[in-house]
Amino acid sequence: MCEFRFENITSCNNITDIMNPLSKLLLSFLLITTVGTVACKCKKLPPKENIVINPNEMNVAVQQQIKNLLEDVTDSIVQLSDSTTLNYYQVLQHIYAKNDYAPIWSNKEKWQPQVPALLRYIDQAALQGLFKNDYSFTKIMQLKNRLDADSVQRTNAVLWANADLLISDALATILKDLKQGRLVPDSISYKKDTSTYTSFFLINFNKIIAGSPVDTVLAYVQPQLADYKLLKNSIKQFVDSMDTKSYTFLNYPYKDSLAFLQQFKKRMAEANMPIATPTDSTALANTVKKYQQLKGLTVDGKIGNAVVKQLNLTDAYKFKTLAVTLDKYKMLPEKLPTKYIWVNLPSYNLKVWDTDTLVFESKVICGKPTTPTPLLNSAITDIIIYPTWTVPTSIITKDMLPGLKRNPNYLARKGMYLLNNKGERINPENINWSKYTKGIPYLIQQGSGDDNALGVIKFNFSNPFSVYLHDTNQRYLFKNGMRSLSHGCVRVQEWQKLANYIVRNDSMLLPKGDTLRYNTDSISNWIAAKQKHRIDVKNKIPLFIKYFSCENLKGSLKFYDDIYGEDKKLIQKYFANK
Structure with missing residues (x-):
C-alpha cells in the first residue's frame, strides 16, 4: 500500500488556517498531482484471497485468477500474491492462452493424477544432474500442503492459481534444462525462442496432461547418446552415498596470503586435520605432509595446486562437475554421425565409433595448460x-627465438632449418636475432624422419588453430598418467590403427568402377621405406575434440582432473550458489 506524507508540517493543527486562498489552491493541486504520481509508480500485487464456497465454481475462479496474472505483466515480470516471480511467464502465457487459461494441475479442489509423479521427479532432480531448488520445490510443497491439510485454505482460488502456475513454471524450466542445458547464453535459449513455445513446450505439456508418464516424457527430451545414458546411470549410486556437508572452497591462486591461510586453516579443520598455529611454518608443513600422504600426493609440505584441488574436490563439487558434463552432452548435435573420432581431453583418450560400436580406443597426449x-x-x-x-x-x-638469440646453431642441434619466404634454406648465423621480439619473417621446419616431432604420420583436419593429430618421437610419454604435455596438437598412440581404419573406410565406400591408389599395405610399405606421401581422404571422418571431466567407466563414475580449469569456470559461473 502507498502513502504520501508531509513529515514537517504535523506541528500545525490545521495548516490551511494560516494560508491565503491562492496558497490553498496550489497546495491542493500539489497533493493531487504528487499522490497520483506515487500511485502510478506503485506495483499492484494480486489479491491474496478469493474464497469460493462451491467447489463446482472453483475452476472458473482459478481460471480468472490465472488470466489476470498472466495478462497483467509489468516490467516483464509476473508476480504471484506472495511476490514470487515466474521464470518462464512468456512460455506460460502461450500455453495457458491455448487452453483459455483453465487450470492444468487441479480440478474442482482436487489435484490431477499427474501431479504426484511430477513433484516426485522434482524432488529427485539430482538423479538428472539437476538442483531441485531451481524449480521452486519448497514453495510448491508449502502451497500443496496448505491446500491438502486445511479445508478453509482449499476454498481460496488464489492459492490454487498460484500452485498451478508454479508447477507449470517448474515443468517448463525442467524441460529446458533437460533438453538444452544451463550453459547456453540467453540469446539462444529456448526461454527466449518463441518458435519452441508450441513445438517443444506445449507439445510436451500436452503429453503429460494427456496421461503420458512424466518419466517417459522427460527422458525423451534428453540426449539419446549411449555415453550420456551411461553417465546418468551412474548418478544414483553416487547420490545415495554422497557427502552433503558444506565445505569451504579455496580460491587458488590467491591475492591475499593471510586471508587464504585463514581459509586453508578452516578447510583443514573441516577435513579433520586441524592446524593449531597456522603461522608456525613447521606445524603447517607437517600437517600438509600428513594430508598429502593420506591422499597419495607428492609429499613436500607445500600448499600448492595439487593440495588445493584435492581439498576442493568434495562430493558437492563432483556433483556440479557431473551437472556440467551432462549439460555439455546437450550442446552436441542431437544425432552424431554414424562414424566419428572422439577425443576427450581430460581422460587423455581417443575413441573411434562406427554404427554405435567402439572400433578401438587409444591413449593420447594433449596440450599443456599453458598451450x-x-x-x-x-x-x-x-x-x-x-x-x-x-x-x-x-x-x-x-621457445625458439630465445634459443636463437643465445646460439644461432640452436636449430641445427634440434634437426631444424630456416626458410625464407621463397622456401629457400638460409643460414641462421647470418641473422641479427636480437632485433626480433614478437616473431620472425622466416619459417622454421623440421625434416621428416624418425626424430621428427610429429613422428611418422600426421592426420590433418580443417581448423583455425594449426593443430592436428599425429604420432610422436616421444612415445615413452604415453606411459604417464598425466599427459597434458604438448603445444596443442594431439599425439595418438594407436596412430597405425587410426590410419588403417580411415583407409579401409575409403576402400569400403569406393564407388563401383573406381580404384584407390593406396591401401593399408601401402601405408606400411611407405613407412618402412621412409617415403613421404600425402593421402587425400575421400570419405572424411568427423572429428570431435571435447572436454568431459567425468564418465561411466566400466560401470562406475570416473572423475578426471580438470586440466585446463574449464569446468571450474563453468561451475563458478552457473552453479556457485547451488
Whole structure:
C-alpha cells in the first residue's frame, strides 16, 4: 500500500488556517498531482484471497485468477500474491492462452493424477544432474500442503492459481534444462525462442496432461547418446552415498596470503586435520605432509595446486562437475554421425565409433595448460606419411627465438632449418636475432624422419588453430598418467590403427568402377621405406575434440582432473550458489 506524507508540517493543527486562498489552491493541486504520481509508480500485487464456497465454481475462479496474472505483466515480470516471480511467464502465457487459461494441475479442489509423479521427479532432480531448488520445490510443497491439510485454505482460488502456475513454471524450466542445458547464453535459449513455445513446450505439456508418464516424457527430451545414458546411470549410486556437508572452497591462486591461510586453516579443520598455529611454518608443513600422504600426493609440505584441488574436490563439487558434463552432452548435435573420432581431453583418450560400436580406443597426449588443445568439431581431410613439421609462430616466439638469440646453431642441434619466404634454406648465423621480439619473417621446419616431432604420420583436419593429430618421437610419454604435455596438437598412440581404419573406410565406400591408389599395405610399405606421401581422404571422418571431466567407466563414475580449469569456470559461473 502507498502513502504520501508531509513529515514537517504535523506541528500545525490545521495548516490551511494560516494560508491565503491562492496558497490553498496550489497546495491542493500539489497533493493531487504528487499522490497520483506515487500511485502510478506503485506495483499492484494480486489479491491474496478469493474464497469460493462451491467447489463446482472453483475452476472458473482459478481460471480468472490465472488470466489476470498472466495478462497483467509489468516490467516483464509476473508476480504471484506472495511476490514470487515466474521464470518462464512468456512460455506460460502461450500455453495457458491455448487452453483459455483453465487450470492444468487441479480440478474442482482436487489435484490431477499427474501431479504426484511430477513433484516426485522434482524432488529427485539430482538423479538428472539437476538442483531441485531451481524449480521452486519448497514453495510448491508449502502451497500443496496448505491446500491438502486445511479445508478453509482449499476454498481460496488464489492459492490454487498460484500452485498451478508454479508447477507449470517448474515443468517448463525442467524441460529446458533437460533438453538444452544451463550453459547456453540467453540469446539462444529456448526461454527466449518463441518458435519452441508450441513445438517443444506445449507439445510436451500436452503429453503429460494427456496421461503420458512424466518419466517417459522427460527422458525423451534428453540426449539419446549411449555415453550420456551411461553417465546418468551412474548418478544414483553416487547420490545415495554422497557427502552433503558444506565445505569451504579455496580460491587458488590467491591475492591475499593471510586471508587464504585463514581459509586453508578452516578447510583443514573441516577435513579433520586441524592446524593449531597456522603461522608456525613447521606445524603447517607437517600437517600438509600428513594430508598429502593420506591422499597419495607428492609429499613436500607445500600448499600448492595439487593440495588445493584435492581439498576442493568434495562430493558437492563432483556433483556440479557431473551437472556440467551432462549439460555439455546437450550442446552436441542431437544425432552424431554414424562414424566419428572422439577425443576427450581430460581422460587423455581417443575413441573411434562406427554404427554405435567402439572400433578401438587409444591413449593420447594433449596440450599443456599453458598451450591447451582447442575444442572443436571438424573432419579428417588428409594423411601425411613422414611429414615435415612447420613450427607455429607461437612456439617460435616463446621457445625458439630465445634459443636463437643465445646460439644461432640452436636449430641445427634440434634437426631444424630456416626458410625464407621463397622456401629457400638460409643460414641462421647470418641473422641479427636480437632485433626480433614478437616473431620472425622466416619459417622454421623440421625434416621428416624418425626424430621428427610429429613422428611418422600426421592426420590433418580443417581448423583455425594449426593443430592436428599425429604420432610422436616421444612415445615413452604415453606411459604417464598425466599427459597434458604438448603445444596443442594431439599425439595418438594407436596412430597405425587410426590410419588403417580411415583407409579401409575409403576402400569400403569406393564407388563401383573406381580404384584407390593406396591401401593399408601401402601405408606400411611407405613407412618402412621412409617415403613421404600425402593421402587425400575421400570419405572424411568427423572429428570431435571435447572436454568431459567425468564418465561411466566400466560401470562406475570416473572423475578426471580438470586440466585446463574449464569446468571450474563453468561451475563458478552457473552453479556457485547451488
